[in-house]
Amino acid sequence: MQDFTSAASALVAFFSRTGNTRVIASQIRRAKEADLFEIVASAPYPEDYEATVAQASSKTSSGYRPPLTGRAANLSRYDTVYLGFPVWGMTAPPVIRSFLRSHDLTGKNVRPFVSDKLTPSGVGRVGRCIADRRFTNCELLCLRLALELETSI
Template sequence: MQTSSARRHFLTSLPLAAIGLAMTSAGTGAQQTPSANTLVAYFTRTGNTRVIALQVRRARQAALIEIRPAEPYPEDYEETVAQARRETEQGFLPPLAQLVANLDQYQEVFLGFPIWGTTAPPVIRSFLRSHDLAGKIIRPFITHGGYGLGNSLDVIRSLAPSAMFEPPFSLEADQERRTMEQVRSWLG
């Protein structure tokens, strides 16, 4: 009786152990697919860029990594804008939460990010400085709040000068800014 109870406990705990192992390995780098030679690397604040990243991942059966700073940006939109402005003006490159450990296996990198202050966010600059993308095909996808791409393409090209760049996909996705403006107007 005790043996069958122990056996049943062991068998029922196997799926939980598998989930734990999967979560541990997912935190060490890009989420893998069996034969992916394409990586989707993206940074998002509100989730707009993530939507595009997930669609690209599905369409290309690509590996996926979210680019995150070691210290997250503030939740408050205006605090984030102020911090990003300071970082850009000072040339500060925030440390990253993780690096892509096996970048050599990827031939193509879809690089996604929002425009911050008419340029690429500091965390994207950190990502490009921290990874050698020489010889890789870079396909930028960029969200913005209505002001366009600014100098972001020049910035990413300067930080990955030996990569081959394809034309970017860009999308106006400024719901957060518009919402804040409408609430301010409503509040008077």
């Protein structure tokens, strides 16, 4: 899904398995008058939480980058990219690695944001994962969700 406005200089790209990150992405989109792009893996993650945990753990440790259903169009028009995802196993989900590998964000102001129920050390590992890509002005906007129904990994 990609939602564009003609004058946006920012893009909010996000992956959400349960919908929590989608809510945050939509709020950022409205606040920053940005375009919105949902990162979607070609093969959906399992609905069952334990099955998703097992798959994510296996794919992360092997370095697997799942194929995506689409690409964000016209990235050259954006100065800033907000990149959102849940924290899985104290790191970014494999689908985020696929997005980063398939989109050239050189020179962009990349502002990651995460949804998680983990410890600050897990968020720190995510920040290092993103910062290692050497984006300019990279910030980690940690948005901790303490929702009882939260099921992100």
